[in-house]
Amino acid sequence: MDRRGPRAVMTAGSVLGVLAVLAIAAAPSLQLFLLAWLLAGMAMSATLYAPAFTAIAGWAGHRRVRALTAVTLVAGLASTVFAPLTALLLQQLSWRHTYLVLALILVVTIPLHWWGLTPAWTPLTHTHKNASAGERARVARQPEFVLLVAALTLGGFCVYAVAVNLVPLLTEHGISTTEAALALGIGGAGQVAGRLVYGPVLTRFSARIRTVATLTAGSLTTLALAVVHQPLALVGALSFAAGAARGIFTLIEATAVSDRWGAQSLGARNGILFGAVMAASAFAPWLGTLLATALGGYAPAFAVLALGCLLAGVLVRPHHADARG
Numbered sequence: 001m002d003r004r005g006p007r008a009v010m011t012a013g014s015v016l017g018v019l020a021v022l023a024i025a026a027a028p029s030l031q032l033f034l035l036a037w038l039l040a041g042m043a044m045s046a047t048l049y050a051p052a053f054t055a056i057a058g059w060a061g062h063r064r065v066r067a068l069t070a071v072t073l074v075a076g077l078a079s080t081v082f083a084p085l086t087a088l089l090l091q092q093l094s095w096r097h098t099y100l101v102l103a104l105i106l107v108v109t110i111p112l113h114w115w116g117l118t119p120a121w122t123p124l125t126h127t128h129k130n131a132s133a134g135e136r137a138r139v140a141r142q143p144e145f146v147l148l149v150a151a152l153t154l155g156g157f158c159v160y161a162v163a164v165n166l167v168p169l170l171t172e173h174g175i176s177t178t179e180a181a182l183a184l185g186i187g188g189a190g191q192v193a194g195r196l197v198y199g200p201v202l203t204r205f206s207a208r209i210r211t212v213a214t215l216t217a218g219s220l221t222t223l224a225l226a227v228v229h230q231p232l233a234l235v236g237a238l239s240f241a242a243g244a245a246r247g248i249f250t251l252i253e254a255t256a257v258s259d260r261w262g263a264q265s266l267g268a269r270n271g272i273l274f275g276a277v278m279a280a281s282a283f284a285p286w287l288g289t290l291l292a293t294a295l296g297g298y299a300p301a302f303a304v305l306a307l308g309c310l311l312a313g314v315l316v317r318p319h320h321a322d323a324r325g
Contacts, residue, residue, distance in 0.1 A: 001267030005121030006055035011113040013046025018106050025099035047109070049075070049254070050274035054267045055117065057258040058124055065199045068254045072195050072247075076188075124266045145269065147315050148260070149276050152253055155215045155312035157280035158305045159246045161288035162222050163187065166239065168289075169298035173229035183232070183239045190243025191250075198251045207259040212313040214252050217245040219309035226302035253277060 001009055020043050023036035045051075052071055060067045082102075089098040166187065170180035202210050221242035228234055257269040292301040 001051055001054050001271075002124040002265060004123075005058070005117070006051050007113065007117040007121075009046050010051055010055075010117060011110060013043045013051070014106065014109040014113050017043035017047060018103050018110070021099055021103040021106060025096045025103065045275070045278075047113075049250075050270050050278075051267075053254045053274075054124075054270050057255075057266055058121065058263055059119055061263075064258060065203055065251070065255065068251060069195055069199050072250050072254070073192060076192060076195070076247075124263050144260075144317050145272075147317050148256060149273050151211070151215070151312045151315035152256060152273060153276040153280045154308055154315070155218065155249065156253070156277040157284050157287070158222065158308040158312065159218050159242075159249055160281040161284040161291075161305055162218075162225070162242060162302065163246060164285040165288040165292065165298060165301070166225070168292070169225065169302060170229060170235065172298050175229065175232065175235070179232055183236050186236045187239040187243030187246070190240035190245075191247030193240070194244035194247030195251060197244075198248050202248065207256070208316055208318055210248075211252050211256070211316045214245055214248045215309050215313035215316070218242070218249065219306045219313070221245055222302050222309060223306035226299045226306065 016039060020036055020040035023039060024033065027033035027036050049072075052075075053068060056067045056071065057064045086098060086102070089101055093101070163184075166184050167177065167180040170183060171177055175183075202213075205213070221238055224238050225235070225242060228238060253273070257266055257273060261269065288301060288305070291304060292298045295301050295304065
């Protein structure tokens with residue numbers, strides 16, 4: 001991405017994605033099914049937020065926040081559109097044929113990436129191969145960057161664990177599954193609202209203040225959800241606030257590198273950062289449930305997650321770019 005831009009990477013990712021979904025649909029055994037999902041994960045790493053955010057930052061420059069907000073708002077509708085579509089397909093077809101239909105839909109992204117990602121690209125790193133490798137190694141060892149990755153990985157784990165474990169938390173305290181699902185949906189609306197206010201409101205503050213404030217808000221809303229379980233209207237309001245913090249966190253993650261180090265080695269830094277946060281979010285459902293089991297309930301687990309968000313904010317260190325505000 002740094003050397004050549006997003007066109008080849010994201011087009012190849014789309015091709016691999018189509019092949020992976022076809023392989024999932026045709027897998028004759030559990031082992032090949034899991035292997036196909038590993039290929040799908042590789043395809044996602046080449047087509048979703050990490051490469052898209054790098055491309056936007058490389059092209060949009062100081063206008064990147066508005067472009068990033070637009071992308072996250074549209075991408076946030078993916079589950080809204082494809083979850084009911086997939087459910088409808090499953091009513092008419094087997095799961096294997098449903099995946100075949102989804103693979104056909106995914107084919108559309110190949111020409112979109114190939115013919116759409118054609119603007120001129122200024123390399124974001126040295127073009128010499130050895131220099132690039134040395135620069136990536138230096139980036140990965142920089143203490144401030146390591147702490148930022150640790151902070152956002154811990155914060156990402158906490159906010160995503162809260163989202164996926166909200167329904168069992170509420171049902172554990174007497175709220176029906178339907179009402180808990182409604183509260184979760186209200187949190188989704190909060191994510192949209194948080195992304196909308198990020199650009200006009202929060203970007204006037206330094207990168208560190210934005211990050212710490214967002215993680216603190218995540219901590220406070222998580223703690224409130226651990227304590228307050230009635231009435232439903234109040235729970236919905238807290239879910240909305242937690243969702244807003246989660247939506248802002250997505251844009252904090254998207255701009256974390258470019259706000260501090262500019263576009264230089266943006267793809268390399270984003271690859272490390274997004275990879276770590278993605279790994280944390282992938283394990284969040286399981287580890288969140290495991291934490292609730294160990295502590296005897298979801299409420300104490302949410303209290304621990306709130307503490308984790310707070311600790312993540314402590315790990316964020318000042319950067320010389322913060323002086324620009």
